[in-house]
Structures are given as structure tokens and as C-alpha cells.
Amino acid sequence: MIDRRSLLLALAAAAALLGIGALAVVGAGRPPAATDLEIVVRYSRFTPFEIVVPVGVPVTIRLVNDDPIDHEWIVGDEAVHAVHRVGTEPLHPDRPTEVVLPAMSVATTVVTFEEPGALRYICHLPGHEAYGMVGTVRVVQ
Numbered sequence: 001m002i003d004r005r006s007l008l009l010a011l012a013a014a015a016a017l018l019g020i021g022a023l024a025v026v027g028a029g030r031p032p033a034a035t036d037l038e039i040v041v042r043y044s045r046f047t048p049f050e051i052v053v054p055v056g057v058p059v060t061i062r063l064v065n066d067d068p069i070d071h072e073w074i075v076g077d078e079a080v081h082a083v084h085r086v087g088t089e090p091l092h093p094d095r096p097t098e099v100v101l102p103a104m105s106v107a108t109t110v111v112t113f114e115e116p117g118a119l120r121y122i123c124h125l126p127g128h129e130a131y132g133m134v135g136t137v138r139v140v141q
């Protein structure tokens with residue numbers, strides 16, 4: 001019979017192998033740039049946490065909040081996020097890059113990313129960014 005310590009060691013080894021496997025898959029190449037995609041919020045996380053989009057083309061993003069609490073999806077550069085971290089706007093006006101996501105709701109936005117590079121999408125409701133509600137948009141040629 002296998003003792004508890006051996007079992008834990010075996011589980012740790014299996015987890016390490018799975019981690020290496022996941023990294024290998026990520027390293028195998030990014031998905032192609034998409035103009036129509038979906039981001040799901042569940043347990044205060046964005047899935048996927050990285051999207052790849054083409055520069056200069058309208059991108060339709062369906063935002064699905066599967067949580068029983070409100071969230072928001074704000075995409076931009078560091079300057080945009082710096083403002084929102086201290087922002088006092090209770091509700092954002094209609095901007096394609098700033099979407100309010102009430103509990104258990106779906107919203108669709110269309111954004112044209114004008115420059116190649118990396119932006120982030122973050123939920124700036126109190127504590128959510130620190131918890132990990134952060135993702136990356138890679139805008140590619």
C-alpha cells in the first residue's frame with residue numbers, strides 16, 4: 001500500500017509534468033488574430049486571459065459574465081488603467097473600450113485597435129484587479 005508521503009510526491013510530480021505540458025502548448029504558437037471572439041468571466045477571472053487581434057480592423061468581442069456579481073471590462077494602455085484605478089465614475093458612459101457587465105449578463109462590443117502592441121483588459125471594481133481580473137490584447141499586423 002502506498003503511504004501518504006509517496007502519494008503527495010507522486011501528485012507533485014504529476015502537477016509539474018502538467019505545468020511543463022501547458023507551457024509547451026503555449027509556446028507552440030499564439031492563436032491567429034481573430035475579429036470575432038468571446039471572453040467569459042467566471043469566478044472573477046477572464047477566460048481567455050490573452051487574445052490576439054489584427055490592427056486596424058473592427059473586432060467584435062462578446063463578453064459573458066457568468067458570475068452572480070457585477071464586473072467591467074476596460075481595455076487600454078497603462079495610462080487608461082491608471083485613471084480607472086482611482087476613477088470615481090460610478091457607471092461608464094458608452095465607450096466600446098469600457099463595458100459594464102452586470103451579474104449574469106452578456107454584452108457585445110466592437111473595438112478597432114489602431115496600433116500594434118499590447119494592451120490590457122482589467123476589471124477595476126474594488127479588489128478585482130488584485131484578485132487577477134487582468135488579461136492581455138495582442139494587436140498584430
Ligand SMILES: [Cu+2]
Nearest residue numbers: 071072123128
Ligand atoms: Cu470584476
